[in-house]
């Protein structure tokens with residue numbers, strides 16, 4: 684059984700069909716990539732899956748066989764789903780460690796305070812934030828480190844599945860390389876990953892399956908090499924912007 688099963692999901696904003704009959708499933712342990720030109724519905728898809736700030740108008744989302752649409756963000760997080768955002772997001776006036784502790788506390792309500800602290804420290808270590816920086820304010824960090832902190836906060840929740848919205852956006856080439864390593868490291872911990880990205884090489888390197896959206900519809904899905912050479916995919920990308928290869 685798939686860990687995440689998205690079935691015939693639709694979402695409209697007025698007359699704009701941001702998502703139209705989108706279905707896919709993600710197996711436990713895989714990295715599943717989602718690509719598509721600007722405005723194709725990628726972030727809307729994550730929003731509808733997590734219910735923040737809105738769920739789908741139609742269709743179903745199942746996590747490990749249980750329907751999650753209509754559940755609160757808290758309940759969905761408790762069921763083991765976490766996400767990051769396109770823009771680095773943190774509590775800027777809190778320290779690095781306090782930010783990670785929010786994830787560890789939120790996701791590990793049953794854990795002892797010591798276990799929560801261990802989870803926070805471990806998650807920061809996974810993303811490469813050194814212990815000497817735990818006491819710094821989040822706002823003092825570079826863009827890349829703030830992205831890493833957002834990732835660590837999500838990992839500290841102890842999710843079964845992690846949705847990453849354009850983790851490479853705004854990063855330099857070396858930072859993108861580092862991010863690829865981090866995502867692999869997180870996946871190796873048994874966390875299933877769904878990854879939205881514009882940078883196709885990033886998706887090609889990491890994903891076992893790739894879905895391409897265009898204008899809210901599924902354009903192609905399957906093995907990344909086959910999908911990326913699909914003429915409809917090439918046209919959708921070249922028709923709007925050059926792929927970031």
Ligand SMILES: Nc1ncnc2c1ncn2[C@@H]1O[C@H](COP(=O)(O)OP(=O)(O)OP(=O)(O)O)[C@@H](O)[C@H]1O
Nearest residue numbers: 696699701719720721722723724725726727728769
């Ligand atoms: N809250 C909203 N209200 C109205 N329209 C919206 C809303 N959110 C998204 N849209 C519209 O839905 C469409 C899909 O947007 P979405 O942000 O999901 O695309 P995207 O593929 O993530 O784009 P990008 O790559 O630029 O982030 C766009 O036309 C967008 O303007």
